[in-house]
Amino acid sequence: MRTQVVIIGAGPSGLLLSQLLHLSGVDCVVLERRSPDYVLSRIRAGVLEQGMVEMLKRAGVADRMHKEGLPHDGFAISVGETRLRIDLKGLTGGKRVMVYGQTEVTKDLMDAHVARDAQVVYEAENVTPLDFDGDSPRVTYEKDGVTHEIACDFICGCDGFHGVSRAAVPEGAITEYEKVYPFGWLGILSYVKPVDHELIYANHANGFALASMRSHTLSRYYIQVPAGTDVNKWTDDAIWDELKIRLGEEAAAKIETGPSIEKSVAPLRSFVAEPLRFGRMMLAGDAGHIVPPTGAKGLNLAASDIHYLSTALIEYYGEKSSAGIDNYSQHALARIWKAERFSWWMTTLLHQFPELGAFNARMQQAEMDYLASSHAAQVSLAENYVGLPF
Numbered sequence: 001m002r003t004q005v006v007i008i009g010a011g012p013s014g015l016l017l018s019q020l021l022h023l024s025g026v027d028c029v030v031l032e033r034r035s036p037d038y039v040l041s042r043i044r045a046g047v048l049e050q051g052m053v054e055m056l057k058r059a060g061v062a063d064r065m066h067k068e069g070l071p072h073d074g075f076a077i078s079v080g081e082t083r084l085r086i087d088l089k090g091l092t093g094g095k096r097v098m099v100y101g102q103t104e105v106t107k108d109l110m111d112a113h114v115a116r117d118a119q120v121v122y123e124a125e126n127v128t129p130l131d132f133d134g135d136s137p138r139v140t141y142e143k144d145g146v147t148h149e150i151a152c153d154f155i156c157g158c159d160g161f162h163g164v165s166r167a168a169v170p171e172g173a174i175t176e177y178e179k180v181y182p183f184g185w186l187g188i189l190s191y192v193k194p195v196d197h198e199l200i201y202a203n204h205a206n207g208f209a210l211a212s213m214r215s216h217t218l219s220r221y222y223i224q225v226p227a228g229t230d231v232n233k234w235t236d237d238a239i240w241d242e243l244k245i246r247l248g249e250e251a252a253a254k255i256e257t258g259p260s261i262e263k264s265v266a267p268l269r270s271f272v273a274e275p276l277r278f279g280r281m282m283l284a285g286d287a288g289h290i291v292p293p294t295g296a297k298g299l300n301l302a303a304s305d306i307h308y309l310s311t312a313l314i315e316y317y318g319e320k321s322s323a324g325i326d327n328y329s330q331h332a333l334a335r336i337w338k339a340e341r342f343s344w345w346m347t348t349l350l351h352q353f354p355e356l357g358a359f360n361a362r363m364q365q366a367e368m369d370y371l372a373s374s375h376a377a378q379v380s381l382a383e384n385y386v387g388l389p390f
Protein backbone atom coordinates (compact mmCIF):
# COMPACT_ATOMS: atom_id res chain seq x y z
CA MET A 1 0.00 0.00 0.00
CA ARG A 2 1.12 3.56 -0.67
CA THR A 3 0.00 6.95 0.68
CA GLN A 4 1.51 10.42 0.90
CA VAL A 5 1.69 10.80 4.69
CA VAL A 6 1.54 8.17 7.44
CA ILE A 7 0.49 9.62 10.79
CA ILE A 8 1.36 7.57 13.87
CA GLY A 9 -1.06 8.22 16.75
CA ALA A 10 -4.74 9.25 16.76
CA GLY A 11 -4.66 11.69 19.68
CA PRO A 12 -5.54 15.34 19.06
CA SER A 13 -2.26 15.96 17.16
CA GLY A 14 -2.65 13.07 14.73
CA LEU A 15 -6.36 13.55 14.08
CA LEU A 16 -6.11 17.33 13.61
CA LEU A 17 -3.23 16.86 11.17
CA SER A 18 -5.11 14.20 9.24
CA GLN A 19 -8.21 16.41 9.04
CA LEU A 20 -6.30 19.47 7.78
CA LEU A 21 -4.35 17.43 5.21
CA HIS A 22 -7.56 15.85 3.95
CA LEU A 23 -9.16 19.29 3.44
CA SER A 24 -6.22 20.23 1.20
CA GLY A 25 -6.30 17.00 -0.76
CA VAL A 26 -3.24 15.36 0.80
CA ASP A 27 -3.67 11.59 1.33
CA CYS A 28 -2.84 10.10 4.67
CA VAL A 29 -3.33 7.03 6.84
CA VAL A 30 -3.48 7.21 10.65
CA LEU A 31 -2.19 4.27 12.71
CA GLU A 32 -3.28 4.10 16.36
CA ARG A 33 -2.25 1.49 18.90
CA ARG A 34 -5.39 1.71 21.03
CA SER A 35 -9.15 1.44 20.42
CA PRO A 36 -11.30 4.58 19.94
CA ASP A 37 -12.97 3.97 23.32
CA TYR A 38 -9.62 3.76 25.07
CA VAL A 39 -8.45 7.00 23.43
CA LEU A 40 -11.66 8.73 24.56
CA SER A 41 -11.45 7.41 28.11
CA ARG A 42 -8.34 9.47 28.88
CA ILE A 43 -9.24 12.62 30.81
CA ARG A 44 -6.78 15.32 29.80
CA ALA A 45 -6.62 19.08 29.37
CA GLY A 46 -9.54 21.46 29.09
CA VAL A 47 -8.53 25.00 28.03
CA LEU A 48 -8.22 26.00 24.36
CA GLU A 49 -6.38 29.09 23.15
CA GLN A 50 -8.09 31.26 20.55
CA GLY A 51 -5.57 30.10 17.93
CA MET A 52 -6.59 26.49 18.49
CA VAL A 53 -10.28 27.42 18.37
CA GLU A 54 -9.63 29.03 14.96
CA MET A 55 -7.82 25.91 13.77
CA LEU A 56 -10.73 23.68 14.79
CA LYS A 57 -13.02 26.00 12.82
CA ARG A 58 -10.77 25.72 9.76
CA ALA A 59 -10.78 21.95 10.20
CA GLY A 60 -14.59 21.96 10.16
CA VAL A 61 -14.96 20.47 13.65
CA ALA A 62 -15.98 23.49 15.73
CA ASP A 63 -19.81 23.33 15.76
CA ARG A 64 -20.26 21.43 19.01
CA MET A 65 -17.45 23.37 20.68
CA HIS A 66 -19.25 26.62 19.88
CA LYS A 67 -22.49 25.24 21.33
CA GLU A 68 -21.15 23.51 24.42
CA GLY A 69 -17.78 25.15 25.15
CA LEU A 70 -17.50 27.88 27.76
CA PRO A 71 -15.63 31.05 26.72
CA HIS A 72 -13.70 32.44 29.70
CA ASP A 73 -12.59 36.07 29.98
CA GLY A 74 -10.36 35.61 33.02
CA PHE A 75 -9.24 33.38 35.87
CA ALA A 76 -8.24 33.80 39.51
CA ILE A 77 -5.04 33.18 41.43
CA SER A 78 -5.64 32.59 45.11
CA VAL A 79 -2.91 32.75 47.73
CA GLY A 80 -4.17 31.96 51.21
CA GLU A 81 -7.31 34.10 51.54
CA THR A 82 -6.26 36.67 48.89
CA ARG A 83 -7.61 36.39 45.36
CA LEU A 84 -6.23 38.13 42.29
CA ARG A 85 -8.33 38.10 39.11
CA ILE A 86 -6.42 38.03 35.83
CA ASP A 87 -8.65 39.87 33.37
CA LEU A 88 -7.51 38.05 30.23
CA LYS A 89 -9.86 39.98 27.95
CA GLY A 90 -9.01 43.41 29.32
CA LEU A 91 -5.27 42.73 29.46
CA THR A 92 -4.98 41.33 25.92
CA GLY A 93 -7.25 43.65 23.95
CA GLY A 94 -10.18 41.25 23.80
CA LYS A 95 -8.70 37.74 23.71
CA ARG A 96 -10.20 34.91 25.73
CA VAL A 97 -9.90 31.14 26.10
CA MET A 98 -12.43 28.35 25.54
CA VAL A 99 -13.08 25.74 28.22
CA TYR A 100 -13.79 22.53 26.27
CA GLY A 101 -12.29 19.15 27.15
CA GLN A 102 -9.61 17.43 25.09
CA THR A 103 -11.85 14.36 25.14
CA GLU A 104 -14.57 16.36 23.35
CA VAL A 105 -12.09 17.79 20.81
CA THR A 106 -10.91 14.25 20.10
CA LYS A 107 -14.48 12.97 19.78
CA ASP A 108 -15.39 15.74 17.32
CA LEU A 109 -12.30 14.91 15.25
CA MET A 110 -13.09 11.17 15.37
CA ASP A 111 -16.67 11.83 14.22
CA ALA A 112 -15.39 13.89 11.29
CA HIS A 113 -13.09 11.00 10.33
CA VAL A 114 -15.95 8.49 10.48
CA ALA A 115 -18.19 10.82 8.44
CA ARG A 116 -15.70 10.97 5.57
CA ASP A 117 -14.69 7.33 5.91
CA ALA A 118 -11.07 8.31 6.56
CA GLN A 119 -8.30 5.75 6.82
CA VAL A 120 -7.69 5.35 10.54
CA VAL A 121 -6.44 1.96 11.69
CA TYR A 122 -7.14 1.43 15.40
CA GLU A 123 -5.50 -1.32 17.44
CA ALA A 124 -2.52 -1.36 15.08
CA GLU A 125 0.26 -3.28 16.81
CA ASN A 126 4.03 -2.98 16.50
CA VAL A 127 3.87 0.17 14.41
CA THR A 128 7.42 0.76 13.15
CA PRO A 129 8.70 3.80 11.23
CA LEU A 130 11.47 2.75 8.79
CA ASP A 131 13.93 4.32 6.31
CA PHE A 132 12.97 7.90 7.14
CA ASP A 133 16.59 8.96 6.63
CA GLY A 134 16.24 8.20 2.91
CA ASP A 135 13.80 9.12 0.13
CA SER A 136 11.49 6.12 0.53
CA PRO A 137 10.21 5.89 4.09
CA ARG A 138 7.74 3.20 5.09
CA VAL A 139 5.82 2.09 8.12
CA THR A 140 5.01 -1.48 9.09
CA TYR A 141 2.34 -2.60 11.56
CA GLU A 142 0.33 -5.65 12.53
CA LYS A 143 -3.42 -5.90 12.65
CA ASP A 144 -5.31 -9.07 13.61
CA GLY A 145 -2.08 -11.05 13.26
CA VAL A 146 -1.34 -9.85 9.70
CA THR A 147 1.69 -7.65 8.94
CA HIS A 148 1.11 -4.63 6.69
CA GLU A 149 3.51 -2.18 5.08
CA ILE A 150 2.73 1.35 3.89
CA ALA A 151 5.18 3.20 1.63
CA CYS A 152 4.93 6.99 1.94
CA ASP A 153 6.64 10.35 1.41
CA PHE A 154 6.56 11.44 5.06
CA ILE A 155 5.99 9.95 8.51
CA CYS A 156 4.46 12.16 11.19
CA GLY A 157 5.12 10.98 14.73
CA CYS A 158 2.05 12.14 16.69
CA ASP A 159 2.24 9.25 19.13
CA GLY A 160 2.70 11.05 22.43
CA PHE A 161 5.49 10.97 24.99
CA HIS A 162 5.76 7.17 25.12
CA GLY A 163 5.40 6.65 21.37
CA VAL A 164 7.55 4.71 18.96
CA SER A 165 8.54 7.58 16.63
CA ARG A 166 10.94 9.49 18.87
CA ALA A 167 12.30 6.16 20.13
CA ALA A 168 13.15 5.19 16.52
CA VAL A 169 15.57 8.11 16.10
CA PRO A 170 19.25 7.14 16.48
CA GLU A 171 20.57 8.37 19.83
CA GLY A 172 23.22 10.67 18.38
CA ALA A 173 20.69 12.53 16.20
CA ILE A 174 18.51 13.85 19.02
CA THR A 175 19.05 15.99 22.13
CA GLU A 176 16.57 15.79 24.99
CA TYR A 177 16.08 18.44 27.67
CA GLU A 178 14.15 17.42 30.73
CA LYS A 179 13.08 18.68 34.16
CA VAL A 180 11.06 16.41 36.41
CA TYR A 181 9.20 18.07 39.29
CA PRO A 182 9.07 16.36 42.69
CA PHE A 183 5.27 16.29 42.69
CA GLY A 184 2.24 15.32 40.64
CA TRP A 185 -1.38 16.41 40.29
CA LEU A 186 -4.16 14.31 41.71
CA GLY A 187 -7.21 15.03 39.54
CA ILE A 188 -10.87 14.37 40.28
CA LEU A 189 -13.81 14.62 37.88
CA SER A 190 -17.28 14.92 39.41
CA TYR A 191 -20.82 15.82 38.33
CA VAL A 192 -21.07 18.87 40.59
CA LYS A 193 -21.52 22.57 39.79
CA PRO A 194 -18.15 24.38 39.46
CA VAL A 195 -17.24 26.40 42.55
CA ASP A 196 -16.87 29.56 40.45
CA HIS A 197 -17.67 30.61 36.89
CA GLU A 198 -13.91 30.99 36.25
CA LEU A 199 -10.89 28.79 37.03
CA ILE A 200 -9.09 29.27 40.35
CA TYR A 201 -5.36 28.47 40.63
CA ALA A 202 -4.38 28.35 44.30
CA ASN A 203 -1.05 28.38 46.08
CA HIS A 204 -1.54 27.30 49.69
CA ALA A 205 0.97 26.22 52.33
CA ASN A 206 -0.40 22.65 51.92
CA GLY A 207 0.30 22.78 48.16
CA PHE A 208 -1.20 23.84 44.84
CA ALA A 209 -4.87 23.36 43.96
CA LEU A 210 -6.88 24.07 40.80
CA ALA A 211 -10.63 24.43 40.41
CA SER A 212 -11.52 23.81 36.77
CA MET A 213 -14.55 22.55 34.88
CA ARG A 214 -15.84 20.81 31.78
CA SER A 215 -19.38 22.28 31.82
CA HIS A 216 -21.85 23.98 34.17
CA THR A 217 -22.52 20.59 35.76
CA LEU A 218 -19.15 18.81 35.49
CA SER A 219 -16.17 19.95 37.55
CA ARG A 220 -12.49 19.08 37.38
CA TYR A 221 -10.28 19.68 40.42
CA TYR A 222 -6.60 19.03 41.07
CA ILE A 223 -4.30 19.04 44.10
CA GLN A 224 -0.50 18.89 44.29
CA VAL A 225 0.66 15.56 45.76
CA PRO A 226 4.16 14.09 46.22
CA ALA A 227 5.56 12.29 43.15
CA GLY A 228 4.60 8.63 43.13
CA THR A 229 1.43 9.09 45.22
CA ASP A 230 -0.94 6.11 44.99
CA VAL A 231 -4.34 7.44 43.91
CA ASN A 232 -6.09 4.80 46.05
CA LYS A 233 -4.65 6.40 49.19
CA TRP A 234 -6.98 9.37 48.64
CA THR A 235 -10.70 8.88 49.28
CA ASP A 236 -13.08 11.32 47.59
CA ASP A 237 -13.85 12.88 50.98
CA ALA A 238 -10.17 13.44 51.72
CA ILE A 239 -9.73 15.19 48.35
CA TRP A 240 -12.73 17.47 48.91
CA ASP A 241 -11.50 18.34 52.41
CA GLU A 242 -8.07 19.22 51.06
CA LEU A 243 -9.57 21.31 48.25
CA LYS A 244 -11.59 23.29 50.80
CA ILE A 245 -8.42 24.09 52.71
CA ARG A 246 -6.30 25.00 49.69
CA LEU A 247 -8.87 27.01 47.72
CA GLY A 248 -9.59 29.30 50.69
CA GLU A 249 -12.65 30.05 52.83
CA GLU A 250 -14.71 31.79 50.17
CA ALA A 251 -14.49 28.77 47.87
CA ALA A 252 -14.86 26.28 50.73
CA ALA A 253 -18.19 27.86 51.68
CA LYS A 254 -19.54 27.40 48.14
CA ILE A 255 -17.93 24.20 46.87
CA GLU A 256 -20.32 21.39 45.90
CA THR A 257 -18.98 17.91 46.54
CA GLY A 258 -20.01 14.55 45.11
CA PRO A 259 -18.70 11.15 44.08
CA SER A 260 -15.74 11.08 41.69
CA ILE A 261 -16.27 9.61 38.24
CA GLU A 262 -12.54 9.63 37.51
CA LYS A 263 -9.51 10.01 39.73
CA SER A 264 -5.86 9.85 38.66
CA VAL A 265 -2.37 11.10 39.46
CA ALA A 266 -0.28 12.69 36.69
CA PRO A 267 3.44 13.42 37.08
CA LEU A 268 4.72 16.91 36.21
CA ARG A 269 7.52 17.20 33.71
CA SER A 270 9.08 19.69 31.30
CA PHE A 271 10.64 18.02 28.26
CA VAL A 272 11.81 19.09 24.80
CA ALA A 273 13.41 17.01 22.05
CA GLU A 274 15.54 18.76 19.45
CA PRO A 275 15.27 18.74 16.50
CA LEU A 276 11.73 17.69 15.54
CA ARG A 277 12.58 16.57 12.02
CA PHE A 278 14.74 13.60 11.04
CA GLY A 279 14.88 13.34 7.27
CA ARG A 280 11.35 12.40 6.26
CA MET A 281 9.97 11.95 9.78
CA MET A 282 8.63 14.85 11.85
CA LEU A 283 7.52 14.75 15.50
CA ALA A 284 4.55 16.80 16.76
CA GLY A 285 2.70 17.24 20.06
CA ASP A 286 3.62 15.21 23.13
CA ALA A 287 5.96 13.05 21.01
CA GLY A 288 8.33 16.03 20.89
CA HIS A 289 7.66 17.91 24.11
CA ILE A 290 5.85 17.92 27.44
CA VAL A 291 4.89 20.85 29.64
CA PRO A 292 3.59 20.70 33.20
CA PRO A 293 -0.18 21.35 33.01
CA THR A 294 -0.12 24.53 35.11
CA GLY A 295 -0.24 26.90 32.14
CA ALA A 296 -2.79 24.77 30.20
CA LYS A 297 -0.37 24.68 27.26
CA GLY A 298 0.07 20.97 26.33
CA LEU A 299 -2.87 20.58 23.97
CA ASN A 300 -2.46 24.07 22.54
CA LEU A 301 1.20 23.45 21.78
CA ALA A 302 0.22 20.27 19.95
CA ALA A 303 -2.16 22.41 17.86
CA SER A 304 0.52 24.98 16.99
CA ASP A 305 2.92 22.19 15.93
CA ILE A 306 0.16 20.87 13.68
CA HIS A 307 -0.36 24.35 12.26
CA TYR A 308 3.31 24.53 11.18
CA LEU A 309 3.42 20.90 10.05
CA SER A 310 0.17 20.89 8.05
CA THR A 311 1.13 24.16 6.35
CA ALA A 312 4.55 22.71 5.45
CA LEU A 313 3.08 19.50 4.00
CA ILE A 314 0.34 21.30 2.08
CA GLU A 315 2.98 23.67 0.65
CA TYR A 316 5.15 20.67 -0.31
CA TYR A 317 2.37 19.07 -2.33
CA GLY A 318 0.73 22.28 -3.61
CA GLU A 319 3.76 24.39 -4.50
CA LYS A 320 6.40 21.67 -4.78
CA SER A 321 8.41 23.55 -2.13
CA SER A 322 10.17 21.87 0.77
CA ALA A 323 10.91 25.18 2.54
CA GLY A 324 8.21 24.63 5.18
CA ILE A 325 9.42 21.07 5.88
CA ASP A 326 13.01 22.29 6.13
CA ASN A 327 11.97 25.02 8.61
CA TYR A 328 9.37 23.02 10.56
CA SER A 329 11.60 22.11 13.48
CA GLN A 330 12.99 25.61 13.93
CA HIS A 331 9.57 27.30 13.65
CA ALA A 332 7.83 24.92 16.02
CA LEU A 333 10.65 24.91 18.59
CA ALA A 334 10.73 28.71 18.81
CA ARG A 335 7.14 28.68 20.08
CA ILE A 336 7.59 25.49 22.11
CA TRP A 337 10.42 26.95 24.20
CA LYS A 338 8.32 30.03 25.01
CA ALA A 339 5.46 27.83 26.18
CA GLU A 340 7.96 25.71 28.15
CA ARG A 341 9.18 28.87 29.86
CA PHE A 342 5.66 30.01 30.70
CA SER A 343 4.57 26.59 32.01
CA TRP A 344 7.72 26.30 34.14
CA TRP A 345 7.13 29.84 35.48
CA MET A 346 3.46 29.19 36.39
CA THR A 347 4.48 25.90 38.02
CA THR A 348 7.27 27.59 39.98
CA LEU A 349 4.96 30.39 41.11
CA LEU A 350 2.07 28.26 42.30
CA HIS A 351 3.45 25.05 43.85
CA GLN A 352 5.06 24.33 47.20
CA PHE A 353 8.77 23.46 46.96
CA PRO A 354 9.76 22.78 50.61
CA GLU A 355 13.04 21.23 49.50
CA LEU A 356 14.12 24.58 48.01
CA GLY A 357 13.99 26.33 51.39
CA ALA A 358 12.93 29.69 52.80
CA PHE A 359 14.65 31.88 50.20
CA ASN A 360 12.69 30.24 47.42
CA ALA A 361 9.44 30.72 49.37
CA ARG A 362 10.20 34.44 49.74
CA MET A 363 10.97 34.73 46.00
CA GLN A 364 7.56 33.19 45.31
CA GLN A 365 5.89 35.74 47.59
CA ALA A 366 7.75 38.60 45.94
CA GLU A 367 6.75 37.31 42.49
CA MET A 368 3.08 37.20 43.61
CA ASP A 369 3.28 40.72 45.13
CA TYR A 370 4.81 42.01 41.91
CA LEU A 371 2.10 40.34 39.83
CA ALA A 372 -0.65 41.81 42.04
CA SER A 373 0.78 45.33 41.81
CA SER A 374 2.05 45.51 38.23
CA HIS A 375 -0.14 45.92 35.17
CA ALA A 376 2.87 45.01 33.00
CA ALA A 377 3.35 41.71 34.87
CA GLN A 378 -0.33 40.88 34.46
CA VAL A 379 -0.21 41.69 30.73
CA SER A 380 2.74 39.33 30.38
CA LEU A 381 0.91 36.52 32.17
CA ALA A 382 -2.30 37.12 30.20
CA GLU A 383 -0.66 37.22 26.75
CA ASN A 384 1.02 33.90 27.44
CA TYR A 385 -2.12 32.31 28.90
CA VAL A 386 -4.34 33.22 25.92
CA GLY A 387 -1.54 31.97 23.65
CA LEU A 388 1.36 33.53 21.79
CA PRO A 389 0.82 34.02 18.04
CA PHE A 390 1.72 31.35 15.50
Ligand code: APR
Binds near residue numbers: 011031
Ligand atom coordinates in the same frame (compact mmCIF):
# COMPACT_ATOMS: atom_id res chain seq x y z
N1 APR B 1 1.74 3.15 17.77
C1 APR B 1 0.57 3.79 17.44
N2 APR B 1 0.01 4.72 18.23
C2 APR B 1 0.62 5.04 19.37
C3 APR B 1 1.85 4.43 19.76
C4 APR B 1 2.40 3.45 18.91
N3 APR B 1 3.54 2.83 19.21
N4 APR B 1 2.23 4.96 20.95
C5 APR B 1 1.29 5.84 21.29
N5 APR B 1 0.32 5.91 20.37
C6 APR B 1 -0.90 6.72 20.39
C7 APR B 1 -1.53 6.80 21.76
O1 APR B 1 -2.33 5.68 22.05
C8 APR B 1 -2.32 8.10 21.66
O2 APR B 1 -3.65 7.87 21.22
O3 APR B 1 -0.60 8.06 20.05
C9 APR B 1 -1.57 8.93 20.61
C10 APR B 1 -0.90 10.13 21.22
O4 APR B 1 -1.87 11.00 21.76
P1 APR B 1 -1.56 12.02 22.96
O5 APR B 1 -0.73 11.35 24.00
O6 APR B 1 -2.86 12.61 23.38
O7 APR B 1 -0.63 13.13 22.29
P2 APR B 1 -0.98 14.30 21.27
O8 APR B 1 -1.94 13.86 20.22
O9 APR B 1 0.31 14.91 20.87
O10 APR B 1 -1.85 15.29 22.15
C11 APR B 1 -1.39 16.44 22.75
O11 APR B 1 -0.78 17.37 24.82
O12 APR B 1 -0.42 17.93 26.98
C12 APR B 1 -1.02 17.11 26.16
O13 APR B 1 -3.13 16.61 27.20
C13 APR B 1 -2.45 16.95 26.07
O14 APR B 1 -2.55 14.65 25.45
C14 APR B 1 -2.52 15.94 24.95
C15 APR B 1 -1.31 16.26 24.21
Ligand code: PHB
Binds near residue numbers: 045220293295296297
Ligand atom coordinates in the same frame (compact mmCIF):
# COMPACT_ATOMS: atom_id res chain seq x y z
C1 PHB C 1 -8.21 21.11 33.27
O1 PHB C 1 -9.37 21.55 33.34
O2 PHB C 1 -7.98 19.90 33.15
C2 PHB C 1 -7.08 22.07 33.36
C3 PHB C 1 -7.34 23.43 33.31
C4 PHB C 1 -6.30 24.33 33.42
C5 PHB C 1 -5.01 23.87 33.59
C6 PHB C 1 -4.76 22.52 33.62
C7 PHB C 1 -5.79 21.60 33.51
O3 PHB C 1 -4.01 24.77 33.72
